Amino acid sequence: MIFHNQPTISKDELKAVKQVLESYWIAQGKQVELFETELSRYLGSKNNQAVAVASGTAALYLVLIGLGIKADDEIIVPTYTCSALLNAIFLARATPILVDINENDLNLDFEKTKNKISKKTKAIIITHTFGQPADLKKFLTLKIPIIEDCAVALGSKYNGRPVGVFGAAAIFSFYASKVITAGYGGMIFSKNKKLIAKIRDYREFDNRKIYYPRFNFQMSDLAAAIGRAQLKKLSKFLAKRQAIAKIYRHSISADLIWPKNLAGRKSNCYRLLLKCPSPRIIKKQFLKFGIRTILPIETYELLHRYLKQKPSNFPISEKIAKTMISLPIYPNLEDKEVKKIINQLNKIL
Numbered sequence: 143m144i145f146h147n148q149p150t151i152s153k154d155e156l157k158a159v160k161q162v163l164e165s166y167w168i169a170q171g172k173q174v175e176l177f178e179t180e181l182s183r184y185l186g187s188k189n190n191q192a193v194a195v196a197s198g199t200a201a202l203y204l205v206l207i208g209l210g211i212k213a214d215d216e217i218i219v220p221t222y223t224c225s226a227l228l229n230a231i232f233l234a235r236a237t238p239i240l241v242d243i244n245e246n247d248l249n250l251d252f253e254k255t256k257n258k259i260s261k262k263t264k265a266i267i268i269t270h271t272f273g274q275p276a277d278l279k280k281f282l283t284l285k286i287p288i289i290e291d292c293a294v295a296l297g298s299k300y301n302g303r304p305v306g307v308f309g310a311a312a313i314f315s316f317y318a319s320k321v322i323t324a325g326y327g328g329m330i331f332s333k334n335k336k337l338i339a340k341i342r343d344y345r346e347f348d349n350r351k352i353y354y355p356r357f358n359f360q361m362s363d364l365a366a367a368i369g370r371a372q373l374k375k376l377s378k379f380l381a382k383r384q385a386i387a388k389i390y391r392h393s394i395s396a397d398l399i400w401p402k403n404l405a406g407r408k409s410n411c412y413r414l415l416l417k418c419p420s421p422r423i424i425k426k427q428f429l430k431f432g433i434r435t436i437l438p439i440e441t442y443e444l445l446h447r448y449l450k451q452k453p454s455n456f457p458i459s460e461k462i463a464k465t466m467i468s469l470p471i472y473p474n475l476e477d478k479e480v481k482k483i484i485n486q487l488n489k490i491l
């Protein structure tokens with residue numbers, strides 16, 4: 143069986159976990175602090191400007207709290223994304239305003255976003271969809287705080303700089319299927335020191351002299367040690383993803399493959415999608431040959447469907463959900479497996 147996705151785990155992670163276990167300090171501690179500093183450094187910051195937390199969703203929630211989002215504030219988000227965004231916004235008692243995506247980069251459509259801005263708009267969450275950076279420059283002109291959701295975009299670049307450094311704050315996820323993993327986990331990054339301090343304070347829920355409701359969103363040192371071992375290998379992981387994408391690109395007609403190469407934007411190749419009229423049928427055919435593929439976001443998962451809003455108001459997201467299949471791409475995938483996938487694809491097509 144060729145899996146659709148798989149974490150890349152080796153003796154480095156085993157060694158890191160063993161060391162933490164043997165230290166007897168397994169909850170949030172030194173490893174978490176080092177993980178934060180190392181991710182900050184990767185993003186070009188000398189200081190620790192990051193806060194490690196339990197998940198990407200917790201990170202999103204904490205950014206909303208850090209930005210002072212209150213009940214009834216409006217947060218603009220794409221409808222073509224994961225339900226975690228809705229969960230974080232509703233937990234913060236704010237209102238999600240859904241916007242369609244554009245067909246080029248599968249990120250928020252800029253003009254449609256502008257049309258949804260109101261006096262209540264307090265932030266825009268940009269998801270760099272499947273690792274393809276959004277056109278941040280345009281969105282930054284709107285003068286509304288941009289939250290970069292880099293849950294799947296670690297290592298992607300916009301005009302030569304890593305995504306995550308452009309907005310008011312960014313979040314990352316280290317869930318099992320992400321570019322690097324810690325099992326579960328998340329990270330907030332911001333250049334705004336006050337924002338980072340506020341989020342850090344919210345996470346430190348115990349033994350506080352002055353009480354107000356905080357929450358245990360902490361990451362364990364066990365998870366952080368895995369995350370650190372993975373971060374050290376990020377450039378290798380990215381190079382392998384690029385190499386696999388290159389093989390797919392050489393073998394499949396360019397107009398059927400996503401992401402496209404866009405000027406100034408470099409995807410981390412988190413997902414490689416194939417355009418096809420009936421992805422469900424192709425998925426079944428692949429499975430017969432022992433190859434797992436997925437429909438990356440199914441129609442029922444579109445956020446406007448969850449919120450019972452009219453599908454006709456989100457035509458591009460509807461279309462993409464119905465015409466895209468995601469092929470295996472991850473560092474563990476061997477060249478011969480990629481060739482097998484391509485051979486079977488040619489037979490199916």
Ligand SMILES: Cc1ncc(COP(=O)(O)O)c(C=O)c1O
Nearest residue numbers: 197198199224226269293315317
């Ligand atoms: C775009 C996006 N944001 C946020 C999240 C939430 O991350 P986590 O699963 O770590 O809570 C995900 C999860 O898949 C995601 O795809």
